[in-house]
Amino acid sequence: MFSVDFGFPVLGANVLDTGINFGIYCKNKKNIVLNIFDSADDTTPAIVLKLDEKLNKTGDIWHIFLREGKEGVIYSWDIDDALDLLDPYALSYTKNKKRAIAVKKDLFKVRHLNTPLNDTIIYEVHIKLFTQNNNSLVEFPGQYKGFVEKIPYLKELGITAVEFLPVFEWDEYTGRYNANNELLENVWGYNPIGFFAPTKKFASEDSNSNFNEVIEIKELVNELHKNGIEVILDVVYNHTAESGNDGWVYNFKAMNNSGFYMLEKDGIEYKNYSGCGNTFNCNNIMSKDIILNSLKYWYLDIGVDGFRFDLAPILGRDENGQWGGHSVLNEIIQDPILSHCKLISESWDLGGYYVGDMPTDWSEWNGKYRDVIRRFIKGDFGQIPELLKRIFGSPDIFKRDNRSPYSSINFISCHDGFTLYDLVSYNTKHNFDNGENNQDGENFNNSYNWGEEGETDNLDIIALRKKLIKNFFLILMISQGVPMFLMGDECGRTQKGNNNAYCQDNTLTWFDWDRKKEFEDLYEFVKQMIKIRKTYSIFRKNSYWECEEDGRNDITLHGVKLNSPDFSYHSLSTAFELMDYEANTRFYIALNSYYDDLEFELPPLEEDKKWYKLINTSENNSFNFSETPIDKLSYSVKARSSIILISK
Template sequence: MRAWPGQPFPLGATWDGAGVNFALFSENATGVDLCLFDAPDDPRERVRIPMRERSDQVWHCYLPDVRPGQLYGYRVHGPYAPEQGHRFNAAKLLIDPYAKAVSNSIAWSDALFAYKVGGPREDLEPDPSDETSGVPKSVVVDNAFTWEDDRPPRTPWNRTVIYECHVKGMTIQHPDVDPSLRGTYLGLASDPIVEHLLSLGVTAVELLPVHHYVVDRHLAERGLTNYWGYNSIAFFAPDIRYATPEARYGQQVYEFKTMVKKLHAAGIEVILDVVYNHTGEGNHLGPTLSLRGVDNRAYYRLMPDNPRFYMDFTGTGNSLNMMHPRTIQLIMDSLRYWVTEMHVDGFRFDLAPVLARELFDVNRLSAFFDIIHQDPVLSRVKLIAEPWDIGPGGYQVGNFPVGWAEWNGKYRDCMRRLWRGDPNVVGEVASRLSGSSDIYAWSDRAAYASVNFVTAHDGYTLRDLVSYERKHNDANGEGNRDGHDDNLSRNWGAEGETDDARVIARRRRAMRNLIATLGFSQGVPMLSHGDEIGRTQRGNNNAYAQDNELSWVDWKLEPWQRELLDFTRRVIAIRHVHPVLRRRSFFRGRPVGAAGVKDLTWLRQDGHEMTDAQWHDPNRRVLGMLIHGEAADETDDRGRPVRGDTMLLVINAGFDPVDFTLPAVAGAGAWTKLIDTVEGHVEPATGPTLALEGFSLALLRHGVERRIGWTGATAESAALVNAATVGGASGLAAAELSLLGIGGVTP
């Protein structure tokens, strides 16, 4: 095998059309061997090539006889001295940190550990076994792909509706997806799934982690798996588990790109949930798979007084070393690769405060944020933080800088309290409905900094949130000790599934209340997959290890599930059409426009404005949110204002029905009820008051009647709204609006 010196840049294995350049950073290594394999389960390498060249701490060589599809790995030489933070063991084959594809999943054995498992000295004695059959191999890939005219949709934040989903769980049971594509990237981009997303009005999918990840040994030995995938080991490689069975030797890269291209063609953005805060190598007793064996001291945060052990802000055993420039480079290179080569549109950062910890504290001005802020590629995509970790001061909701949106955990908790009937919540509800300016305005961010959600992958589904008051996680094999205990849930009279018609009716109304509140709140709404059809995990609020029917979306729908789906479509369609429901900036709370009326007014039951004293009434559960039509801050392509209708959102979170006095509004027209979570139909208001049942919500529009007739928000009507408003048109034609029965946008 011919080996030439090669170049230290770029890192990883790079095919240039004639051969492959290999480059690996290791600051503390004394030598590096490049190993080539013929098959993923080979017990030994076919060729071992010492990398003689070292430039600026990068080991490199060029192989003119290697082609895409080649399997490879590294053996890195150096001291095995855990007390000093070094864990080199050249007997262990390592995954390239810059691998663009990985051949297969781990086959667990003691040979994957750099120390003698079960030995008297724990991790202090190196293991000489060099068996490689269980180690995934890195793959040389050819990045060539026919993107044609693919363009990122670049949906504005205030028009964005996010749908969080799992590639496999979303598609594995869908009867209309080709059986050979179920559970795969290509399945997620198949026509039945795309049509479902468009019918909902979704503008972006947020995929649970797709970086190649590790299934923890203790789960594998119990017949479980790391279904969610929050255990990355290769930050550049799309996981082969979501490729078609025929995919091998890098084909998963092609299939991922095909998925992105097809979703983009439908106007849907792709956001990746990324896990850069830790890796799947665990704590000091974990396996040696990649970074640990390449350069443990450089890549991981070690305890200053005892570098044998790891600092852990994640609960997984390790945290990446954000104080080392090469670690930051690894993350930035990975992010740029997914944008430039894989065409993704944004990222949701798992446990994002870990990335901002420079010494111990979270620093919102850390190097990580500075680098992203000035990067010409990354500063233009959607950046979303999960703003908490388990370390000291780890709850950082509202503390991320300009350019970042955040999962708003305070929104989730507030709305759960509201709709389970807690007292003393109306004041906070008003803040959350109007975009949480109390959290985000101080940092000069706008309303779309708040990604609003009531459920996500972690926790109860929407159906379980209104069906269980205790977690039921026995299937996880941890004695029901895992998962959150305080879920702010309510079962409405029975724990779990029931035949009680009264309880069932209450639960279904509660789901509609939560969906409507989410859709009509300022900020960016995020749905968790399957909530629109009442998916259940049977009370399991931590289904991370359940790759089975418990977590997969069941597409066999009962009539009530179809009704919930239609209701969700209608809510999102209304949001898309009415610009006052999706402002770019926060309300000012003062008169705007020629009419001289407030952009936002909070009303009590008698139709008058709330007083300061009434905000502090712990028993107040009725609230009206009046948004004037001139409060819309959208403009068309020529900068002309896009005016909307005046909207009134009325909430009754108490047990008793109320008559809410409808406010007088200047201008022609009358109040029309667009949504009622009890009745669900559209009708003109017939009197000066609105009869509102207990635990219900209604949305009304004031304006000239444009409705021909309401037949429900069908898939076609919602898709029409999606195509016309998200796709870039300035508005819907009057006839189309009247068919929808929901008013609309008037330039």
């Protein structure tokens, strides 16, 4: 039997050599009880410890010390009438009936890779969905260990960082049913219970009471680092699984509802900038404490290299929902440790669009990049002026306060929306399986099916779709900024037109590894485009392309005619020349979204050099580098295709 002492006001369960100190923050509460369980399956606690306000409370923190307590103790809290609550600072939770597990902190033993942003190529991926399919041929499908088995695939592809969809333990309940009346579960993970504990859903052992998930995610991070791949976590601090007035009570509501959440003026209803029923009040002092400590735990103890903040503007809002001023966003970038992480924001929420408005040294998902690249490849008019701005690092958005092109995270598809293959295969979303009568998901996708809705046996349509995807990847890899692409886009992954597959844990969302064989040419194209980006510094330049003071031109704009870029409304093509001074090499890039072939005049070169074809997306073997120089003064770029020429 344990003995107890007063303890000290430190939050969470701190495992020491002599026992465990438990601490929890509770505002204006009177009856606080710590429950200790013999096993995770017990319905009643083995030990009930009622805390004394005079002895076990310092300020608003209640605390107690369990002598001889060891790592692995299972516990919960009662706060007034709210019973069996979770410690939000817990490092692990049991799997079924959720309770907290006391785990000893242990700093990560491996140094961070610190890959420069200009060398970074991000692969957005879901740990489970990546290997869950039987044709993944891994020993541990859908698990942390299963992901380790696929690291060679990622290394061969050439990516430098994985961006994991949420791994904080989450509530999978959706309340939605499919057509077969089966309850749909949230598989993406954007519904956190706490901000420290990694999910057990990906752990290899189906054990309710151990903390193997902590060990295994550390092992995964370590193995990725050994292979030169960083880990960025998609973190959700903007709301919790407690939802609105009818939602569960896990912890924060009972601890201090009006402090942890933004409430309407009536003090009852929840503000909802997240679209998920509640909005976490990120700039309350206790909210800041848990966010900052959570980030440091994942960075220092788990070993991840950076974070992508879901609906980041919410972290910049005060308790009234007003955006701006000093916030936890500023504190993160000023922190002596966290300021050295990769910090990426999704710079919009239900209250506004703030791309370009994050503090200096943040990088941001560039939704404007996504939209204009989609429109240009689809063949919409009026895109050329903005297209060039996005390819050239979006200086109109980010060129301020010493920000670089790497403030822009360039992407065309991500988890939220169509896959790249579906973007060229569907005119409209097909989300009926989500149980919301196709009302969920984005309606404006800038997509086009090119002749048939969905999958087809028409070889011409398939070939065109592949070519368009190659065009997407070519633009992505030559653009200034940090390229990011979605799991499986390199081999034609499809979700059959579902653009909001958050509740589809089935073959619809599982990575289909047979697809790689079917789209081997696309995979090879993506791999080679990544290699080209890594090889030539002009595509990774730290500053914006421009005409420099010493007279060295990084870039020269053209159209079908030399030095005559066509910015007119009906223009569907553009071309430009890049000079890589480090490699003493010129590149000529032409992009044609017109329905017919276009003849582009080629810039003259020095007498000892010629233009050579490097890439042509209209050819089956797009990377069939030609040893034969181009002797003509022009080059025919096929309809809806792109080329890169190189000087030699």
